[in-house]
Amino acid sequence: MIEVRIADITTLEIDVIVNAANEGLLGGGGVDGAIHRAAGPALSDACRAIGHCPTGSAVLTEAFRLPAKAVIHTVGPIWTGGSAGEAVLLASCYRASFELARAHGFGSIAFPAISTGIYGYPPALAAGIAIDSMQRYTAAFDRIVACCFSAADAELYERRLEEC
Ligand code: AR6
Numbered sequence: 001m002i003e004v005r006i007a008d009i010t011t012l013e014i015d016v017i018v019n020a021a022n023e024g025l026l027g028g029g030g031v032d033g034a035i036h037r038a039a040g041p042a043l044s045d046a047c048r049a050i051g052h053c054p055t056g057s058a059v060l061t062e063a064f065r066l067p068a069k070a071v072i073h074t075v076g077p078i079w080t081g082g083s084a085g086e087a088v089l090l091a092s093c094y095r096a097s098f099e100l101a102r103a104h105g106f107g108s109i110a111f112p113a114i115s116t117g118i119y120g121y122p123p124a125l126a127a128g129i130a131i132d133s134m135q136r137y138t139a140a141f142d143r144i145v146a147c148c149f150s151a152a153d154a155e156l157y158e159r160r161l162e163e164c
Pocket of ligand 1: 007008009010020021022027028029030031032033034035076112113114115116117118119120121147148149150153
């Protein structure tokens with residue numbers, strides 16, 4: 001079951017929320033900044049202890065003050081026009097996050113629209129990859145939330161789901 005929601009991902013009561021991080025795991029703006037603010041400073045310490053995450057991969061930390069049980073930090077590709085392997089890397093973010101959540105026995109997971117903010121990935125293209133990736137894991141999870149920050153993004157996800 002894929003649920004499209006318009007929400008601040010930091011408020012969700014779910015096993016895992018996914019963060020759109022950077023390779024240095026240093027925190028930043030966008031959803032990353034919101035997650036770090038809501039989780040508290042212990043999250044930065046946990047990220048610093050891990051140190052690095054390559055683009056397309058994912059790492060897991062505790063969620064500290066967040067209602068979620070854990071945070072998966074994945075690093076989306078920076079959009080540079082589409083011919084630098086961005087689509088493969090974005091799909092890899094979703095797959096790596098699902099696999100990590102599954103390896104830890106989590107049954108519910110929420111994703112923001114990875115790479116579509118500061119990293120500039122065109123939202124419609126990213127929505128297609130997100131929904132296709134999520135559909136591969138519907139049998140393995142009780143709940144998958146596509147957490148959008150705007151009605152326009154939610155519309156893209158809903159449209160893609162209807163096409164499937
Ligand atoms: N809840 C859900 N979605 C959100 C929230 C929120 N609280 N805040 C923003 N979004 P972005 P990226 C949406 O820029 O493009 C950071 O500095 C936002 O509207 O957060 O992967 C990192 O450290 C957009 O749809 O992530 C990296 O350096 C989506 O989340 C870099 O930005 C992703 O936008 C990563 O850039």
